[in-house]
Amino acid sequence: MPGKPREAEVAGNGTAGVRPDEPTAIGRRVLRLRTERGLTQRQLAEPAYTPAYISTLESGKVRPSEAALRHMAERLGTTPEELATGRPAHLAADLRLRLADARHALATGAPEDAATLFRALRAEAVEHRLPAEEASALLGLGDCLLESGDLAEARECFGAAERLLADEPLTRRVPAVRGRAAAHRLSGELRYACYLLETTVDQLNASGLHDPDSLLLLYTASIAPYLDMGARTRAGRAAELALALAPRVDDPALLAGMHRGVARTLIAQGRITEADSSLAKAQELYQQLHIRTDLAHCHWMRGYVHAQHGDLERAESELCTARAMLDSKRAALFTEQVEVELADVLRRRGKVQEAEELLRPLLTAGEQDTGALRPGRGAVHAGAAHRLLGLIEEQRGDDPAAEEHYRAALPLLEHADAAGDVADLCRLLGDLLRRTGRVDEALDTYRTGLGHRATPGTTTLGPAPAGPPM
Structure with missing residues (x-):
């Protein structure tokens, strides 16, 4: 991450250590x-x-x-x-224009290239003591780092943006909160991601700042971690509140994100046709806005929809499209996550070797390799990859290897509070243990799974945030 803000040199005199307004x-x-x-x-x-x-x-x-x-x-x-x-005339306006250009570069190109632009713009904002523009640069840089998978540095950027805007109204800090929550979710810290978003919603409502754009962003952002935790009721409520706010929001990017989030809740409820319709709306908006990463996410989710509906051929096509788009943008972490879901479809289609060839490199990369799924970086999908490899090994008759993968997945998913995934994994592991004669171990494993399935998103989270007055 760029260094801490420094005092600028006085423009044109080469004297360091003197504030430009002295x-x-x-x-x-x-x-x-x-x-x-x-x-x-x-x-x-x-x-x-x-x-x-x-x-x-x-x-x-x-x-x-x-x-x-x-x-x-x-x-x-x-x-x-x-x-x-010491600021040149119109510098702040010029910086804002170049920040918009950097945003466009992120939407259409590689996150590393856009990150270079945001770092330079941040340094310029620091030099000329423009905190609002520096915060915007940090937000952009944080989004670049989310795409490339540098989650710890992304959290630092979003946190620094929040601190710069500490004296501004809470609505100005909402994008930074959303960014921090996204980084925690991708790191596998689902409960903390929910806490950040819920707390901010409650603060907005308590302070009377019922800003539709901010609330829509927060409710939409909360859907994914809720569903990952198994808190489907809360995810559905967040989607309902987002839909109610939508008529008061003009930003097409926010509306596209809302449609994508709502589609996730519809998939969880088995309402596949409605989910596909919601994704189509999001996809149309992202195409108009030329936001390639989010457009790839729509293909990704449509692949998941088709997989849930049993249309594996179309699912494979959509997931391959998403993978190609994300890989071309060098969005490393998202590419790896799509590969896990593509591997599941390939396995179900009988293409077991292709699925295995996708999965093993994702888990065997070194700890310092940014291409490795591991705790702190794509933990939920790392657990899913181990689960899939366990299923492949069971299919092949290698029960010890399957058990090894199931046990590797369990702490990843438990740490992430992915309740539904933990319950399913415990069922698989329990069945394996029972089949191999270890009945007592199987019973303990089933109990662990039932414990996670019984109270997803209720004992682990506080009271659900209230909706704003409409």
């Missing part, structure tokens, strides 16, 4: 601009001031008033802000 810095700036324009102190001063005042100001012994700044700026052909702060 009298010394302002005086040197006035002296430089006056000299460049060939003006004498008298010419700069008259008719409102004296040459002696200009001399005192240039030596840094007096801070100019706003009226004096306006007078000198007019004579020097600049702006009062540039004289007072």
